[in-house]
Amino acid sequence: MNTGLKITAFTAALAATFGTAYGVGKGVDPVVGGEQTAAHDEHGEARTSETGEGRGHGGHQTAPAGGLQVSEGGYTLALETSRITARNGTKLRFSVQDENGRKITAFEREHGKELHFIVASRDLTVYRHLHPTRAADGTWSTSADLPTAGAYRAFADFKPAAKDAEGVTLGADLAVSGTYAPAKMPAPAGTAKVDGYEVTLNGGLRPGKSGELSLEVAKNGKPVTNLQPYLGAYGHLVALRSGDLAYLHVHPNGEPGDGSTKPGPQISFTATAPSSGSYRLFLDFQHEGKVRTAAFTVEAGKATVSAEPSPDKDAEESPSHKH
Structure with a gap:
């Protein structure tokens, strides 16, 4: 073949x-x-x-x-x-x-x-x-x-x-x-590595119902507590459904300067999955003046648990954030 x-x-x-x-x-x-x-x-x-x-x-x-x-x-x-x-x-x-x-x-x-x-x-x-x-x-x-x-x-x-x-x-x-050459979508995992950072995902997508996703950013094993605003928030999340690429664009719970939202290490989102199935999540976050992207595969209806991180080179590189 x-x-x-x-x-x-x-x-x-x-x-x-x-x-x-x-x-x-x-x-x-x-x-x-x-x-x-x-x-x-x-x-x-x-x-x-x-x-x-x-x-x-x-x-x-x-x-x-x-x-x-x-x-x-x-x-x-x-x-x-x-x-x-x-x-x-x-x-x-x-x-x-x-x-x-x-x-x-x-x-x-x-x-x-x-x-x-x-x-x-x-x-x-x-x-x-x-x-x-x-x-x-x-x-x-x-x-x-x-x-x-x-x-x-x-x-x-x-x-x-x-x-x-x-x-x-x-x-x-x-x-x-x-x-x-077709590539296989990475298997579900609760952690992702990108450019020396490790992002941990907790929670999951619920079909037809609101659910909370919490992502925690660390660098060299230490929590990042000074994330920088990017597009008016500490994180920017896009979810795409495998197969037809149905699009779900969500935003964090809270924003910089609201008096309660901290600049890391956790970034919390509320999202509703359009259906059951596999989704790819892409989290954009900014630290030390550079935007990075951490990518996850999740199954709607199933909780995400931490597993061996799987870096995704094509999703994480800085060219994905052209201005």
């Missing part, structure tokens, strides 16, 4: 990876345990989409999970570069368009940014949290380090500056050409 497959066209990349991913995604329910949908609000709680599409367990009306649609609520994520070559410094360009195809130029700032842009490989071994810049005409651009070929998903998380507008997370497919 060949260890690599040369992908030279967008459709080839999709066929090689997306076929399997989409097949898995269709077998995962959008939400369980209630009438809430898999989308999220700014506090990490599930929020109901206005579309009301689909049905969850028990016949309840549900809506698609966050990031599964390229268009939602009258907005569309339009990638100008939907196929690129695996290399450092690749330029990505995109826009958010309204229902008439016009580029949106007015956004509400949330957590220090008008728009949060995430790129992840379909096998969830590469993760990039990017900070694009917006031109006057509404075109966003950023450079990205995508070192491996294959199928990726790009997410735009934003809130339009319009009356009564709600937060929206859109997702679009991105293909990276080159020599493709």
Whole structure:
């Protein structure tokens, strides 16, 4: 069996990876345990989409999970570069368009940014949290380090500056050409090592219900008690569901300067999993002037216990935090 497959066209990349991913995604329910949908609000709680599409367990009306649609609520994520070559410094360009195809130029700032842009490989071994810049005409651009070929998903998380507008997370497919070798998602573990730091995860995701996740940061065996704010918080957490890459973006309980939230070593989050299944968690934290990413695999509905840490090089490197 060949260890690599040369992908030279967008459709080839999709066929090689997306076929399997989409097949898995269709077998995962959008939400369980209630009438809430898999989308999220700014506090990490599930929020109901206005579309009301689909049905969850028990016949309840549900809506698609966050990031599964390229268009939602009258907005569309339009990638100008939907196929690129695996290399450092690749330029990505995109826009958010309204229902008439016009580029949106007015956004509400949330957590220090008008728009949060995430790129992840379909096998969830590469993760990039990017900070694009917006031109006057509404075109966003950023450079990205995508070192491996294959199928990726790009997410735009934003809130339009319009009356009564709600937060929206859109997702679009991105293909990276080159020599493709599928990777296996790391097994669940309660600890992750990155750049000399060890992060311990306690708690777990609960399908359709709010649950608390606590992450503790240590360096050289000593708790880190002087974390620095990053995007207005001491930690920034994104969860992606294996298979269809349903997106759950949560934020910490508390914020710097509120009089009660300490700068480490613990960072606490409240999150709701859209369904049972495997998820990949990506925690961004800043210390000594550098942002690092710790990655975990968790099973929704099962508590996470500490185990042998497994470093994830592609998720942890500083290129994942381009400004």
